[in-house]
Amino acid sequence: SNLSVTWASDDELVATVIGGVVTGVAAGTCTITVTTVDGSFTDTCDVTVTA
Numbered sequence: 927s928n929l930s931v932t933w934a935s936d937d938e939l940v941a942t943v944i945g946g947v948v949t950g951v952a953a954g955t956c957t958i959t960v961t962t963v964d965g966s967f968t969d970t971c972d973v974t975v976t977a
Contacts, residue, residue, distance in 0.1 A: 929964075930964070931960050931961060931963065932960070932961050932963065933945065934958070934961070935948075935958055937957075939952055940952055940953075940973070941958070941975055948973060950973075951975070952975065953975050954974075956972075956973055957970050957973070958970065958972075
């Protein structure tokens with residue numbers, strides 16, 4: 927089976943995500959989403975960045 931996943935931030939002005947590593951950019955909240963390439967299962971995590 928394919929174990930690859932893709933990562934996304936719904937607001938890259940608040941936080942970015944590359945390879946599962948989340949980096950805060952500016953204060954605010956956003957949602958990080960991980961999606962499996964094989965089967966399209968997803969999970970999310972709400973992130974809050976403070977100054």
